[in-house]
Amino acid sequence: MVLVTNGRLITRDSEGKGYYEHGAVAYEGAKIVEVGEEAALRAKYADAEIIDAKGGVIMPAFINAHTHIYSALARGLSIVGNNPTNFYEVLDGTWWAIDRHLMMDGTRASATALYMDSIKQGVTTVFDHHASYGEIPGTLFTISEESRRLGLRSCLCYEVSDRDGEEKCLQAIKENADFITYCQKQNDPMLAAMFGGHALFTISDKTFDRMVEANNGRTGYHIHVSEGMNDVYDSLQNYGRRPVQRLQDHGILGEKTILGHCIHVNT
Structure with a gap:
């Protein structure tokens, strides 16, 4: 599991929450497992490898x-x-x-x-x-x-x-x-x-x-x-x-x- 953290997350989810000021993305292999608040995902995936977005924007390519x-x-x-x-x-x-x-x-x-x-x-x-x-x-x-x-x-x-x-x-x-x-x-x-x-x-x-x-x-x-x-x-x-x-x-x-x-x- 890999967790991308320390970024402003834009999900482009029209039905759910589209923006997180302190967001994170959890993914495994080629699949995104979960997106959400960084604190919650850090707690849930405590053993995940961390990629630091360094305050940048995390969004779909x-x-x-x-x-x-x-x-x-x-x-x-x-x-x-x-x-x-x-x-x-x-x-x-x-x-x-x-x-x-x-x-x-x-x-x-x-x-x-x-x-x-x-x-x-x-x-x-x-x-x-x-x-x-x-x-x-x-x-x-x-x-x-x-x-x-x-x-x-x-x-x-x-x-x-x-x-x-x-x-x-x-x-x-x-x-x-x-x-x-x-x-x-x-x-x-x-x-x-x-x-x-x-x-x-x-x-x-x-x-x-x-x-x-x-x-x-x-x-x-x-x-x-x-x-x-x-x-x-x-x-x-x-x-x-x-x-x-x-x-x-x-x-x-x-x-x-x-x-x-x-x-x-x-x-």
């Missing part, structure tokens, strides 16, 4: 519902000659330039950096939307190794896109499908998979059909939607529909799907 491991090492990066004036130029000149050169060792290093930073900030669950078009096969498995090693819970996917050609697109689809199969077989509560897609202006209807076929209803999708107006304009010009309607028509939407950003959507 944060969940990062949308992030990009591939960008973890890009903080402060300045690319010579890259002076973007719109969202597309930001993607093409910065993020796509980075992920086109990201190999397996870079992916692993990026995962380590992001997970370590997450732990420091109180994040223990990460929904990652990964792209490393320099090297695709096996990247989600590499990321999952770092997640397990550092003890976080992860839900991973690979960013399918037509932007680097059909071969890369098919590799990205396969990486999603293979990792979904792996997670289903592992049945690990600390690891899950979704089917990733970049943004609609880099995904054709043919590619959406391939994604849906490869997923075969096994999990939800994690995709960028209307982060910039170019996504909306492209969808209207080339498909006669707004982005969300395209997703609806392809069967992408549902309670298990995550739509990232959604800045330029209507009601």
Whole structure:
């Protein structure tokens, strides 16, 4: 038994007591046994190992519902000659330039950096939307190794896109499908998979059909939607529909799907 003490406890319990000025948490293994007043729990679990919160806040960890491991090492990066004036130029000149050169060792290093930073900030669950078009096969498995090693819970996917050609697109689809199969077989509560897609202006209807076929209803999708107006304009010009309607028509939407950003959507 372990007892976390000397902290202000936020339980987020809407039906019980949500806050203890002098709170404590008793846990054993991966299970929280009891929360409450520190004095009462110290008396009840007198032989427990003590972790001193040093007057800090004890609370449930944060969940990062949308992030990009591939960008973890890009903080402060300045690319010579890259002076973007719109969202597309930001993607093409910065993020796509980075992920086109990201190999397996870079992916692993990026995962380590992001997970370590997450732990420091109180994040223990990460929904990652990964792209490393320099090297695709096996990247989600590499990321999952770092997640397990550092003890976080992860839900991973690979960013399918037509932007680097059909071969890369098919590799990205396969990486999603293979990792979904792996997670289903592992049945690990600390690891899950979704089917990733970049943004609609880099995904054709043919590619959406391939994604849906490869997923075969096994999990939800994690995709960028209307982060910039170019996504909306492209969808209207080339498909006669707004982005969300395209997703609806392809069967992408549902309670298990995550739509990232959604800045330029209507009601």
